[in-house]
Amino acid sequence: MEKRSVFRQAARHTLPVLMGYVPLGIAFGFVATQAGHPWWYAVVMSTFVYSGATQFFILGLSATGMPMATAIVMACLLNLRHSFYGLSLLSKFSGTRWAKPYLIFAVTDETFALLTTTLEPDPSTRTRLYVLISLLDQLYWVAGTLVGALLGTAVPVAIAGIEFSLTALFVVLAVGSTERIRSLVPLTVALATTVIGRLLLPSSAVLPASIAVGTGMLLLLARHTDHA
Amino acid sequence: MPDSLLVLAIMAVITFASRLLPFVLFSRTRPPRWVATVETVLPPLVLWLLVFYSLNSVAWRTTPYGIPALGGVAMTVLAHRWKHNALLSIFSGTAIYMILTRLLG
Known part of the structure; x- marks a missing residue:
């Protein structure tokens, strides 16, 4: 297949991601600069971290003053879903050779969805197609971030209340993952451990304690239902 | 800003590591059920x-x-x-x- 047509194929496949990533990237760039970061910081983040949830989480770190050790544990857990994406891509990425490190770096929720669901590519152009899809997706994200960051820099006064978009993003992700497992048990456990923790523990210990106790409870419950 | 760049670098490494992990761990064996x-x-x-x-x-x-x-x-x-x-x-x-x-x- 010709190089041109592989590019056209990648552009067509990534069109829905373009519609999603540009506005979301704009929102991220805008919130980052409104939170007091320089415009290039937002762009560097979108280039080298390239994970919406983690990037908003980083903005939240300075806003909430989360201790670094807690932040690292949370970031690992927040990113855990990427590991499970990788499990489904092991065979797809075998034989991609030079491109493999970038393909692995660029696995986002949306790119994962594209690579696993829509494609039955010609083996001879497979690697090029995967790379183009991944690159285009990241390009949309970085371009959106740049536009939003410049907009946010141009708006002189910070818009009061915009920090709530961080909470809203976590709510969106939480609702999505709750719908996937069709169970309110994790929500209930999270709420219970947070409320009890806030009554009993110093505020800095609530999150680590909730993670430890909550994970333990959920694993025990899962085991119980497995045997039933 | 050096503090935030350090934070950013740590987060970038964690994010990449999470994406790389399954390729390192399960290149030869199948993941166990608890996963x-x-x-x-x-x-x-x-x-x-x-x-x-x-x-x-x-x-x-x-x-x-x-x-x-x-x-x-x-x-x-x-x-x-x-x-x-x-x-x-x-x-x-x-x-x-x-x-x-x-x-x-």
Whole structure:
């Protein structure tokens, strides 16, 4: 297949991601600069971290003053879903050779969805197609971030209340993952451990304690239902 | 800014490591069953904990008693259940939060 047509194929496949990533990237760039970061910081983040949830989480770190050790544990857990994406891509990425490190770096929720669901590519152009899809997706994200960051820099006064978009993003992700497992048990456990923790523990210990106790409870419950 | 660049570097490494992990661990063997259990139960727990953590600074005992935050979360949940459009959900939830803060604050 010709190089041109592989590019056209990648552009067509990534069109829905373009519609999603540009506005979301704009929102991220805008919130980052409104939170007091320089415009290039937002762009560097979108280039080298390239994970919406983690990037908003980083903005939240300075806003909430989360201790670094807690932040690292949370970031690992927040990113855990990427590991499970990788499990489904092991065979797809075998034989991609030079491109493999970038393909692995660029696995986002949306790119994962594209690579696993829509494609039955010609083996001879497979690697090029995967790379183009991944690159285009990241390009949309970085371009959106740049536009939003410049907009946010141009708006002189910070818009009061915009920090709530961080909470809203976590709510969106939480609702999505709750719908996937069709169970309110994790929500209930999270709420219970947070409320009890806030009554009993110093505020800095609530999150680590909730993670430890909550994970333990959920694993025990899962085991119980497995045997039933 | 060096502090934030260090934070950014740490987060970039964690994010890449999470993407790389399965390729390193399971290039030859199949993942064990408990991995699947962890996969299903952990993400919603962690994400809800982050929701509650981000509400840490809300003062529940004084006016407006956390009503703007609760309204914003409720709006986000409803919008997301309805349309499943992340951006619409985030915008509408944040808008409700801002409006309630100005009306009640």
